[in-house]
Amino acid sequence: MRQKVIMSEADIRRALTRIAHEIAERNQGCQDVVLVGMRTRGVPLARRLSTNLEDFEQIRVPIGQLDITPYRDDLAIRHIESPTVHNTDIPVDLNRKKVVLVDDVLYTGRTTRAALDALIERGRPESIQLAVLVDRGHRELPIRPDYVGKNVPTSLVEDVQVHLHEVDGADEVVIVQPAGE
Numbered sequence: 689m690r691q692k693v694i695m696s697e698a699d700i701r702r703a704l705t706r707i708a709h710e711i712a713e714r715n716q717g718c719q720d721v722v723l724v725g726m727r728t729r730g731v732p733l734a735r736r737l738s739t740n741l742e743d744f745e746q747i748r749v750p751i752g753q754l755d756i757t758p759y760r761d762d763l764a765i766r767h768i769e770s771p772t773v774h775n776t777d778i779p780v781d782l783n784r785k786k787v788v789l790v791d792d793v794l795y796t797g798r799t800t801r802a803a804l805d806a807l808i809e810r811g812r813p814e815s816i817q818l819a820v821l822v823d824r825g826h827r828e829l830p831i832r833p834d835y836v837g838k839n840v841p842t843s844l845v846e847d848v849q850v851h852l853h854e855v856d857g858a859d860e861v862v863i864v865q866p867a868g869e
Contacts, residue, residue, distance in 0.1 A: 694848075694862065695861035699838070708741050721741075722785045723749055723752070723787075724807065726803050728855060732854035752776075754803055755775065755776045756805075759802035760799075761801075783811045784813070786814055790819045792850040793820065794831070798828060820836055822861055842863065845866055
């Protein structure tokens with residue numbers, strides 16, 4: 689397998705700073721904004737966005753974490769009978785809030801669809817927006833991100849991997865290609 693770094697630590701930092709500014713601008717501040725990170729890597733990305741927003745908006749934006757495992761539509765296809773369900777923790781009432789779902793990579797849209805189901809079950813937000821570090825295309829559902837760190841056209845055989853210090857010990861985004869491709 690071959691891999692190529694497409695975002696460095698500095699690239700990730702700049703992308704998250706830009707996304708945070710876009711969130712504040714679109715929502716006319718952060719008064720009723722809640723960031724909800726999708727497990728696993730969406731959670732540290734949401735924390736970083738919250739820190740950026742606090743730095744230039746002087747307001748602490750609540751952060752939640754969402755496990756979409758029970759809402760996935762591919763458990764039977766993948767022959768997963770007893771999936772491991774992790775903690776979902778959203779510390780605020782979502783009713784009438786502007787929720788920004790945060791994920792590392794947007795691909796088919798199915799993970800986002802599952803996250804929407806999970807959020808709607810917990811309340812009725814004023815709006816739900818989507819922030820992703822990487823949009824790699826190949827959508828199977830009509831889902832479009834509101835905030836994107838980097839658009840990366842990929843082939844179906846490539847894999848986009850986001851590595852974050854909090855989970856993997858390093859910050860980078862790589863494209864992995866099978867040998868011979």
